[in-house]
Amino acid sequence: MAHPNIYDQGLEAGPANFEQLSPLRFIERTAVTFPDAPAVVHGDLRRNWGETYARCRRLGSALTRRGIRRGDTVAVLAANIPETFESHFGVPMAGAVLNAINTRLDAASVAFILNHGEAKLLIVDPEFSQTAQDALALLGRPIEVIDILDPAIPAPRLGRESYEEMLAQGDPAFDWQMPQNEWDAISLNYTSGTTGDPKGVVYHHRGATLNAMGNIISWQMPQHARYLWTLPMFHCNGWCFPWAVAAVAGVNICLRAVRAEPIFRLFRDEKVTHFCGAPIVLNMLANAPDEIKGFDHPIKVMTAGAPPPATVIAAVEAMGIDVTHTYGLTETYGPSVVCAWKDEWDDRPEEDRARLKSRQGVRNAALGGLMVADPATLEPVPADGASMGEIFMRGNVVMKGYLKNSGATKKSFRGGWFASGDLGVMHADGYIELKDRSKDIIISGGENISSVEVEDVLYRHPAVMEAAVVARPSAEWGETPCAFVALKPGREAGPEELIAFCRQNMAHYKAPKTVIFGELPKTSTGKIQKFMLREQARELG
Structure with missing residues (x-):
């Protein structure tokens, strides 16, 4: 006779012990607990959490009164300003899906996104x-178009109402509801579309909640952290930090344009404790004029994107900014892998510490699985720091899929894993290290050359500000490394000098055969646009 176990006891989920996950609970709790704590800083504007929560509820109410319903898309084309932050709560309070659009896109791309996402309203x-x-x-x-008005920026009104006029019609006590299902979409984010039309990546409430909490754990964010918005809120919903900052009752310090002078000024004036940015932002700060630098309190930065050169990490930390390196994609809610720091590394030489921090790391608290594997067999590669494979992830912080693109969704989901398209290695301690995008590997004379490895050496040269390496066609070798380099102001270096420097610091066959000087093309999030450089290299023949 079988003995009954715990699952035979009739213990079921119900309203008293189960609720769908949503980051909307974060702002509700913070507004009730810390209504007078500062929430938003934008120039002379100051708002507390009570005021901000009321504005978000007004937005949700006003959208509902306009006929916005569950699953409808509301698009926002705006900089890192309070209205963009509010939309991360007000739009889902109406049951709708937020589509924060890349502000650097051209009109044709914006039109494509509005049509593809079937936006019902544009702010x-x-x-x-x-x-x-x-x-x-x-x-x-x-x-329908709603205009955000800013006296400092004269522009024609495109809609019948302004944002503030719309909010005035909303109810500050709006009884918003949690999602019917935590799997409901909360946002729609579009990839860069460098190889065709951008793909719409769908996030759900559960993933947004968990990755926001994962950010807090990864960064050990304290209550009332003061967060500077250098990372665009349109980029993976600001890596889920609108929701994370609300959860810790932090301060959102808004910033329209990412430039060194206002960043250092806000560091000092607003006592910034945390900010995020691509390695290109760190490089900009490290190479800023000495007269604008200077702050007297600890600051933490989270960086992701292209693997940051160890020299850039070392330079930023020398200024007093502690670097946390993360890794992820639009498809994984931004940072889902973190280079978790170990106390025993503290006593390592500076160069070793920077090298360790330049690795991508391990799963954050929200990611279920991470491996480096053969893309054909899904067999993990040896954890030897040398065997290269594709990086795969799975878990709650992987997207629902690509909107209206089942073929691309099926291609990216393989054997129960999400295929990143990035190539890397697994170290013996379980930390992964990104080596390249699969399309960026250079195959020269049958040998694989990581463009990231060559770039890392170039960044060590004292005259180099920025570097990007791509493949140039070669009749003899198939491909050879071609380096595009921007020099630091006032510094000089010729192609022969940089090629010789690389040959002195790495295997000779990996050194670039061509060096081209000039400004490097970048995306709105500071990533170097290698597809444009590859076109230039192909034109060289």
């Missing part, structure tokens, strides 16, 4: 009203 920052106007002309269908 526009005056800084981008011309792009929005041109996109609307291409749209081919009517859409």
Whole structure:
């Protein structure tokens, strides 16, 4: 006779012991607990959490009164300003899906996204009203437009109402509801589209909640952290930090443009404790004029994107900024892998510490699985720090899928894993290290050359500000490394000098055969656009 176990006791989930996960609970709790604590700083504007929560509820209420329903898309084309932050809560409070659009896109791309995502309403920052106007002309269908007004930025009004006029019609006590299902979409983010039309990546409430909490754990974010918005809120929903900052009752310090002078000024004036940015932002700060640097309190930065050169990490930490290196993709809610620091590494030489920090790391608390494997067999590669494979992830912080693109979704989900398209190695201690995008590996004379490895050596040269390496076609070798380099102001170096420097610091066959000087093309999030450089290299023949 079988003995009953715990699952035979009739213990079921119900309203008293189960609720769908959503980051909307974060702002509700913070507004009730810390209503008078500062929430938003934007120039002279100051708002506390009570005021901010009321504005978000007004937004949700106003959208609902306009007929926005569960699953409808609301698009926002705006900089890192309070209205963009509020939309991360007000839009899902209406049951809708937030589509924060890349502000650097051209009108045709914006029109494509509005149509593909079937946006019912567009909120526009005056800084981008011309792009929005041109996109609307291409749209081919009517859409309601709401204008954010800023006296400092004169621009024509595109809609019948302003953002503040819309909020005035909303209820500050709006009884918003939690999602019917935590699997409901909370946001829609578009990839860069460098190889065709951008793909719409769908996030759900559960993933947004868990990755926001994962950020807090990875960074050990304290209550009332003061967060500077250098990372665009349109990029993976600001890596889920609008929700994370709300969870810790932090301060959102807004910033329209990422430039060294205002960043250092806000460091000092607003006592910034945390900020995020691509390695290119760290490089900008490290090479800023000495007269604008200087702050007297600890600051932490989370960086991700292209693997940061160890020299850049060392330079930023020498200024007093502690670097946490993370890794992820739009498809994984931004940072889902973190280079978790170990106390025993503290006594290592500076160069060793920077090298360790430049690795991508281990799963954050929200990611279920991480491996480096053969893309054909899904067999993990040896954890020897040398055997290269593709990086795979799985768990709650992997996207629902690509909107209206089942083929691309099926291709990226293989054997119960998400295929990143990135190549890397697994070290013996379980930390992964990114080596390249699969399309960026250079195959020269049958040998694989990591462009990241060559770039890391170039960054060590004292005259080099930025470097990117791609493949150049070669009749003899198939491909050879071609380096595109931007020099530091006032510094000089010729192609022969840089090639010789690389040959002195790595295997000779890996050194670039070509060096081209000039400004490097970048995306709005500071990533170097290698696809443009590859085109230039192909044109060289």
